[in-house]
Amino acid sequence: MIFKKLSNAMIISKLQDNYELQANLFSFVIHFGLFIFMLVSIQWQMKDVYYSEIELWDAMPMQIKSQPVANKKKSADLKKSIPKPIEKQKRLKINEEAEIKLKKRKEKKAKIKKIQKQALKQEKLEQLQKKLLEQEKLEQLQKKLLEQEKLEGIQKKILEQDKLDKLKESILDQEIKKEARIAIEGDQEVFAGSNTGELDKFKAMIQQKIYQNVNKQLCGGDLVELEFEIQLMPTGELLGEPKLIQSSKIESCDQALERAILQSQPLPVPKDVKLFSRLKKLKLMFQPNAYTE
Amino acid sequence: MKQSLLATMLMSSIIAGCSSTDLKESMGLNAPFPELTSQTAQLTPAAMDELASNPLLTERSIYFGFNKYDIKSEYSDMLAAHAEFISKYNVAVSINGNADFRGSHEYNLSLGQKRSVAVGDSLNSLGIGNNNVETVSYGEENANQECTGSACDQDRRADIVYVGE
Amino acid sequence: MKIIQNYIYRFIFLLTLITSSFPSNSIEVIEILGGKASQIPIAITPFNEEIKNIDLEKMHKVIANDLERSGLFTSLDTSGISTIPDSDMLINFSNWSALQAQFLVVGKIITIQNKLTTRWSLIDIYKEKTVLSMEFSGSKKQYRAIAHKISDLVYKKLTGSPGVFHTRITFVKKKSEKIYGLYVSDYDGFNQRAIVNSSQPIISPRWSPDGKKIAYVSFEKKKPVIYVQDLTTGKRVLVANFKGNNSAPAWSPDSKKLAIVLTYSANSQIYIINSDGSGIKQLMRTRSINTEPAWSPDGKEIFFSSDRGGNPQIYKVNVEGVSDVNRVTFEGKGNLSPSLSPDGKLLLFLTQDNGKFRVAVQNLSTNQVLKLTKGPHDESPIFSPNGHMILFTYKDYGKTTKIGTVSVNGLKVTPLRVGSEAILESSWGPITNN
Numbered sequence: 001m002i003f004k005k006l007s008n009a010m011i012i013s014k015l016q017d018n019y020e021l022q023a024n025l026f027s028f029v030i031h032f033g034l035f036i037f038m039l040v041s042i043q044w045q046m047k048d049v050y051y052s053e054i055e056l057w058d059a060m061p062m063q064i065k066s067q068p069v070a071n072k073k074k075s076a077d078l079k080k081s082i083p084k085p086i087e088k089q090k091r092l093k094i095n096e097e098a099e100i101k102l103k104k105r106k107e108k109k110a111k112i113k114k115i116q117k118q119a120l121k122q123e124k125l126e127q128l129q130k131k132l133l134e135q136e137k138l139e140q141l142q143k144k145l146l147e148q149e150k151l152e153g154i155q156k157k158i159l160e161q162d163k164l165d166k167l168k169e170s171i172l173d174q175e176i177k178k179e180a181r182i183a184i185e186g187d188q189e190v191f192a193g194s195n196t197g198e199l200d201k202f203k204a205m206i207q208q209k210i211y212q213n214v215n216k217q218l219c220g221g222d223l224v225e226l227e228f229e230i231q232l233m234p235t236g237e238l239l240g241e242p243k244l245i246q247s248s249k250i251e252s253c254d255q256a257l258e259r260a261i262l263q264s265q266p267l268p269v270p271k272d273v274k275l276f277s278r279l280k281k282l283k284l285m286f287q288p289n290a291y292t293e
Numbered sequence: 294m295k296q297s298l299l300a301t302m303l304m305s306s307i308i309a310g311c312s313s314t315d316l317k318e319s320m321g322l323n324a325p326f327p328e329l330t331s332q333t334a335q336l337t338p339a340a341m342d343e344l345a346s347n348p349l350l351t352e353r354s355i356y357f358g359f360n361k362y363d364i365k366s367e368y369s370d371m372l373a374a375h376a377e378f379i380s381k382y383n384v385a386v387s388i389n390g391n392a393d394f395r396g397s398h399e400y401n402l403s404l405g406q407k408r409s410v411a412v413g414d415s416l417n418s419l420g421i422g423n424n425n426v427e428t429v430s431y432g433e434e435n436a437n438q439e440c441t442g443s444a445c446d447q448d449r450r451a452d453i454v455y456v457g458e
Numbered sequence: 459m460k461i462i463q464n465y466i467y468r469f470i471f472l473l474t475l476i477t478s479s480f481p482s483n484s485i486e487v488i489e490i491l492g493g494k495a496s497q498i499p500i501a502i503t504p505f506n507e508e509i510k511n512i513d514l515e516k517m518h519k520v521i522a523n524d525l526e527r528s529g530l531f532t533s534l535d536t537s538g539i540s541t542i543p544d545s546d547m548l549i550n551f552s553n554w555s556a557l558q559a560q561f562l563v564v565g566k567i568i569t570i571q572n573k574l575t576t577r578w579s580l581i582d583i584y585k586e587k588t589v590l591s592m593e594f595s596g597s598k599k600q601y602r603a604i605a606h607k608i609s610d611l612v613y614k615k616l617t618g619s620p621g622v623f624h625t626r627i628t629f630v631k632k633k634s635e636k637i638y639g640l641y642v643s644d645y646d647g648f649n650q651r652a653i654v655n656s657s658q659p660i661i662s663p664r665w666s667p668d669g670k671k672i673a674y675v676s677f678e679k680k681k682p683v684i685y686v687q688d689l690t691t692g693k694r695v696l697v698a699n700f701k702g703n704n705s706a707p708a709w710s711p712d713s714k715k716l717a718i719v720l721t722y723s724a725n726s727q728i729y730i731i732n733s734d735g736s737g738i739k740q741l742m743r744t745r746s747i748n749t750e751p752a753w754s755p756d757g758k759e760i761f762f763s764s765d766r767g768g769n770p771q772i773y774k775v776n777v778e779g780v781s782d783v784n785r786v787t788f789e790g791k792g793n794l795s796p797s798l799s800p801d802g803k804l805l806l807f808l809t810q811d812n813g814k815f816r817v818a819v820q821n822l823s824t825n826q827v828l829k830l831t832k833g834p835h836d837e838s839p840i841f842s843p844n845g846h847m848i849l850f851t852y853k854d855y856g857k858t859t860k861i862g863t864v865s866v867n868g869l870k871v872t873p874l875r876v877g878s879e880a881i882l883e884s885s886w887g888p889i890t891n892n
Contacts, residue, residue: 199486210488211490215495215496217495218498281485289492395835400749402705402749406724428721429702432661
């Protein structure tokens with residue numbers, strides 16, 4: 001019992017805050033209800049109790065010899081009246097005992113109810129615990145998958161560094177598309193907590209979407225580099241204008257890339273607040289003429 | 294006055310046998326075509342008769358493979374005949390080189406020229422000096438612009454044309 | 459005092475709570491490598507005009523054709539739009555954005571007697587603002603010229619490069635076996651007029667960089683000789699008539715000299731001569747063909763074709779000083795007709811590929827070759843003065859030679875409408891500042 005209570009406590013501490021609040025509220029409600037119930041129920045029982053006054057005589061009445069007949073009558077009356085207080089006392093005692101018994105029964109009932117409710121609570125908690133465990137398992141699996149893919153990706157890159165630039169380009173393109181495809185096809189529910197796999201997914205999606213709109217024809221033939229800073233809203237739209245940090249020195253190129261960013265709205269952003277906050281401000285680095293064709 | 298002076302200067306430099314690498318700055322604008330006729334004799338009626346009657350002399354064209362300028366042995370007799378004729382009458386001859394239409398106009402002009410020079414060299418080796426021979430090219434300008442396959446073969450040729458014909 | 463202290467501590471505690479919940483300072487970085495060779499979608503709406511008796515191509519069409527020909531723009535079909543704006547007021551940006559237009563050109567033409575006043579604007583749909591807004595006036599005759607000027611300004615604004623839509627070209631037409639003409643026209647083939655008529659072929663027309671003269675080779679003297687004709691006076695000078703062939707004139711970048719090819723010494727060799735025909739100097743001499751000279755834009759090198767290696771390939775040599783000859787092209791069975799882009803970075807030439815002659819460009823730093831046309835008989839490639847388009851002649855098997863342009867990215871091939879006669883060769887005139 002105690003162990004269970006302890007474990008319950010541990011579980012409760014693991015849960016999110018509102019569950020604790022709920023429990024406290026629930027407990028309060030139960031106790032209050034019980035209290036009211038107690039008041040109401042005692043009053044009801046009091047009606048059945050025979051309530052009488054007790055007269056206690058200090059001395060016996062003086063007997064008159066001359067009146068033996070009268071004395072006999074009086075003693076009879078006395079005899080009759082004396083058993084009343086005794087019964088009353090007994091009854092009171094019984095009543096008290098009954099009261100106490102009732103009280104105890106009530107308390108027991110309350111306790112049982114409390115225990116039942118706690119048991120229910122516990123069931124619910126256990127269910128939640130199960131769900132959490134399942135979720136954690138899923139998260140771990142996903143993490144493992146992403147890590148595996150990353151490893152494969154890294155291995156591929158090392159192998160292909162020996163090949164010509166043309167091959168490098170096509171393979172890089174393929175990898176980005178793959179990641180983007182997985183991100184789109186896979187479960188997009190964001191789980192709580194920091195998950196770098198999720199973050200990379202969204203970064204890849206943003207990169208792919210903007211890449212589709214980059215018109216490199218306006219950037220001359222040299223390997224120019226550009227850098228923009230953007231701020232995002234949870235809708236994926238930009239907050240304000242893209243800020244040019246590093247220019248390509250070619251005005252039409254700067255403008256074309258700014259257009260590419262604007263055209264890509266709304267950018268794919270996570271729904272989870274924590275994850276989104278890491279993508280609220282972004283640095284976009286462009287090399288439009290990389291991998292000349 | 295100036296023109297004849299120029300002509301004399303030009304001819305004297307040619308007569309002196311100056312190698313073609315020495316084009317002097319003082320030459321300025323050059324003499325009109327043809328420059329060599331004063332060195333050679335005109336075509337006489339007798340010569341014209343011979344040209345018409347000799348079957349080898351009526352052969353005037355040498356044909357070449359694609360992008361080629363080497364003269365095939367089948368033309369040796371014909372060239373020998375012409376060499377003899379030129380030497381006999383001391384006439385001037387123009388070798389006109391041609392190419393088929395494929396490729397650029399300018400490169401074909403050069404290719405035609407190479408063919409004409411090849412024929413000129415052959416005549417040289419048969420004892421005919423450069424005084425009697427002018428090599429010229431028309432490139433693809435006389436070629437059939439719409440030929441396909443072997444129909445284009447006839448455009449790859451050098452023609453022997455006697456000055457005054 | 460203690461109360462104040464209490465509050466201060468509370469405040470500090472709160473502050474640390476708040477600041478500790480801030481994310482770390484590092485901003486996420488996304489690298490985007492490469493890009494697409496795409497075209498800017500631009501909508502050019504019909505101009506609001508009330509011009510009568512003009513069966514000309516409409517101004518918006520001229521502009522759309524100009525921009526499309528360059529290969530950097532794609533003009534959107536605006537025929538389905540009910541209300542066409544004629545100024546930059548009251549533009550429904552979301553409508554144009556929905557059509558995928560990034561830019562919009564609108565205009566209005568007012569005719570007063572014989573004078574046209576064109577008011578037009580270039581509008582950025584994404585930024586929802588007017589980029590250019592101008593007014594031009596001209597005679598009815600200048601209708602197309604005004605359209606080309608608008609194209610130039612839009613082009614310059616959006617690509618950073620000068621437009622060539624106001625420039626002119628020259629080309630040789632063969633009207634029949636005995637009728638040849640050297641023509642000059644707008645860059646798109648309109649408004650053509652003959653400047654030379656001859657019964658013999660004309661080849662290798664070349665427009666001087668200063669725009670004043672055209673050099674060309676004529677066979678009218680029964681052999682190729684070189685003339686230089688003044689475009690304003692129409693007068694011409696015979697600059698080269700040496701023994702043998704005189705051909706392949708190539709202007710130096712300062713328009714003062716010509717590189718020419720003479721067969722004075724038997725085979726074709728390259729010489730340099732003043733543009734008036736004086737002061738001849740031999741560049742080099744070998745036993746092989748050396749022809750088709752082309753100057754680098756800095757005037758220091760001459761590229762040429764030669765068969766010294768067996769097949770014709772392209773080489774380059776210094777004009778002054780050291781006469782090191784370096785081979786430039788290595789791919790294909792033969793490479794001919796070299797010329798340089800205005801920035802000197804690209805070599806334009808003809809490549810012989812599986813029996814087909816195709817127009818190609820080679821990046822002179824990376825040596826990568828891009829074939830721009832498919833052949834089989836493409837010839838006479840020449841750059842536009844901004845290096846973005848190439849003029850060339852082409853024909854299918856057994857058909858008439860035609861003339862067209864290809865964008866330097868190879869994406870857009872557009873014919874020129876100059877008539878049905880065969881075209882021999884062509885050249886592009888320079889950018890002029892009017």
